[in-house]
Amino acid sequence: MKRIVVFFGGCSSEHSVSLQSAHAVLTYMDRSRYSPVPVGITREGRWLYYTGDLDAIPDGRWQDGPCIPCTLCLDRASRTLLLLDGSGDTLCFDAAFPVLHGKNGEDGTLQGLLELAGVPVIGCGVLSSALCMDKDRSHKLAALAGVKVPRSAKFPRGTNADELQQTAQSLGYPLFVKPVRAGSSFGVSMVRAPEELAEAARSAFANDRELLLEESIPGFEVGCAVLGNESLTVGAVDEIELSQGFFDFEEKYTLKTSAIHCPARIPAEKTAEIQQAAQTIYRALDCKGFARVDLFLTPEGSIIFNEVNTIPGFTAHSRYPNMMRAAGLDFTALISRIIETEVTA
Structure with a gap:
């Protein structure tokens, strides 16, 4: 044993x-x-x-x-x-x-x-874990792999407010201000007007030494669970339905004003495209073991990369296990399969 x-x-x-x-x-x-x-x-x-x-x-x-x-x-x-x-x-x-x-x-x-x-x-090793935590570098590598990413700009702590304002204007409002490296949406703000930018920047810099200004993508967020090393298994695609705001820390763990649909309420061919994009990103970022790839699906049908969670929430009711359950893997079998990616019995 x-x-x-x-x-x-x-x-x-x-x-x-x-x-x-x-x-x-x-x-x-x-x-x-x-x-x-x-x-x-x-x-x-x-x-x-x-x-x-x-x-x-x-x-x-x-x-x-x-x-x-x-x-x-x-x-x-x-x-x-x-x-x-x-x-x-x-x-x-x-x-x-x-x-x-x-x-x-x-x-x-x-x-x-x-x-x-x-x-x-x-699970994921040093390189993939570090890359996936870094929203800027993970987007750059995904783009090189042929997956669409949001327009964005990175700034170090100490950047003057005028420079942030100029870039924000060029990206357009609303936009997101994010720490480059943080999880569970800590320090992430949706900014709807120029007067909100300074406080959002302070919140982002409180969580990391760099921030990202990122355009807001219309549509909704979808996710895909990926499992494996050389041979990959993908779970059902899920969909986040928001009634207001964005999928911040509180919403992720309370679902007060949001709902998660698994499988997503989208056509089968679009599901297949999302699963393929998730696998492309998983490989581009050197992931192994397991990870959840989050993307946006726009009203026009474009698939745009958001982020990868290399250790996603893992309760029996979390998104990753639910996606795999919908694909036929119960929770105990899923944990065994994950362990088997690194450990032979």
């Missing part, structure tokens, strides 16, 4: 979302094939091997339960956790499954540490 370290929590603003995803992965993992080793990372960055009740994970109670401080042995290919309780004990494992969202987990940092130590990483 293979031992799989499941990393959860993390130092990012998406800590609580990671707890929900990891709880689902740990709960539904096939215990006849895999033995999970839960390692929670606190908001302060401490690594804790957790041996308690899984139901204490989603609300954060796990930190008050049975935990042993630990760290990763960096001896290449030892695949060992060092327990820091004074016992000198170690815990061997076969692979690592990061279930961390946002910075310091989804951006290639943890993946780099694991790869340095020779640990097989389930």
Whole structure:
């Protein structure tokens, strides 16, 4: 039986979302094939091997339960956790499954540490994780691969307000102001008029050292789950129906004024085009294991790239598992298939 370290929590603003995803992965993992080793990372960055009740994970109670401080042995290919309780004990494992969202987990940092130590990483590696977190560079590579992308312009922190205003005018209102590197729409603002730009820029720069001004794309957002390495499996395409605003952090996790339709209410031929575009982007950005590719579908039928989530939300009700369920993979089978992309039984 293979031992799989499941990393959860993390130092990012998406800590609580990671707890929900990891709880689902740990709960539904096939215990006849895999033995999970839960390692929670606190908001302060401490690594804790957790041996308690899984139901204490989603609300954060796990930190008050049975935990042993630990760290990763960096001896290449030892695949060992060092327990820091004074016992000198170690815990061997076969692979690592990061279930961390946002910075310091989804951006290639943890993946780099694991790869340095020779640990097989389930999911995207260093390069793809870093590229997909970077909205500017991922768009440039997608465009080179032949996929349409929004018009945009990147600016470093310290750019004067006049320069931002001039570019915003050329892009046209409404537009989006985004941190170049952030997840779950943190720091993203829809700007409808010039007087809103300065505050939106402050919010974006609070989340990253660079921001992106990006044109608003008419139509609606669609997503496609992709699974695999050389041979790819794609899930059903889903559709986000918005009644107001945009799909920000609150809407993503509450759906107060929005709805998600899976499969999307679009013609079969357009679904096939979106699935093909998702695979093109997945390969262009060097993804492996699994990822969710998000795009826009305009009223004229154009497919335009938005972003890739290399560790998408992973509860039993999240978009990625729902897309794969609609394609015939239940949650337990999906987790096994994802692990199999890196680990042979």
